[in-house]
Amino acid sequence: MGILEKVQVNLPLPLLLKNLSGVLAIGLQPEIYFSGATLDHLPWQEVKKVAQQLSQKNISVTFHAPFMDLSPGAVDDKIREITAFRFNQVMDLVPYFHPRAIIFHPGYDRWRFDDDVALWVTNSLLTWRPLVERAETLAVKLALENVFEENPSILKKLLQAVHSPFLGYCLD
Numbered sequence: 001m002g003i004l005e006k007v008q009v010n011l012p013l014p015l016l017l018k019n020l021s022g023v024l025a026i027g028l029q030p031e032i033y034f035s036g037a038t039l040d041h042l043p044w045q046e047v048k049k050v051a052q053q054l055s056q057k058n059i060s061v062t063f064h065a066p067f068m069d070l071s072p073g074a075v076d077d078k079i080r081e082i083t084a085f086r087f088n089q090v091m092d093l094v095p096y097f098h099p100r101a102i103i104f105h106p107g108y109d110r111w112r113f114d115d116d117v118a119l120w121v122t123n124s125l126l127t128w129r130p131l132v133e134r135a136e137t138l139a140v141k142l143a144l145e146n147v148f149e150e151n152p153s154i155l156k157k158l159l160q161a162v163h164s165p166f167l168g169y170c171l172d
Contacts, residue, residue, distance in 0.1 A: 008062045013038050033064040039089040051096040065090045067105040073124035084127050094138045101141040109148040135166040143170045
């Protein structure tokens with residue numbers, strides 16, 4: 001097994017579309033990043049074609065969900081709603097690409113949440129529980145990637161509260 005079969009390389013969707021022939025030629029396994037702007041302007045025919053070509057070459061993919069301006073544990077309901085909307089846009093692509101996993105930023109930042117982990121977990125569950133239910137239906141694993149969390153105990157609290165084999169973590 002070569003190194004390319006062991007790693008996923010982050011590629012924003014527009015970059016993947018532009019460099020698809022090279023990706024296919026060397027068998028690069030992309031972690032496809034979808035920004036909010038990309039999700040709003042998806043070239044659906046091209047997306048379906050790319051998904052089919054990757055599948056035909058048996059190239060494994062993962063997804064990286066959008067994260068800029070999003071907060072799955074937001075106190076503000078509207079911020080959480082748009083976050084869930086963006087996350088579900090990525091989930092809509094699962095039947096085409098069949099990713100091994102989808103990477104999400106959990107969004108805890110002790111400064112923005114005034115060190116109130118319990119508040120953040122409570123609000124996060126409003127985002128993650130429905131998303132995990134959908135992941136189970138689609139048979140795709142979700143992974144929380146640490147970003148601002150200073151130690152894994154914060155993610156552990158959320159994972160324990162959701163308690164699903166379809167939600168895990170990846171450490172950056």
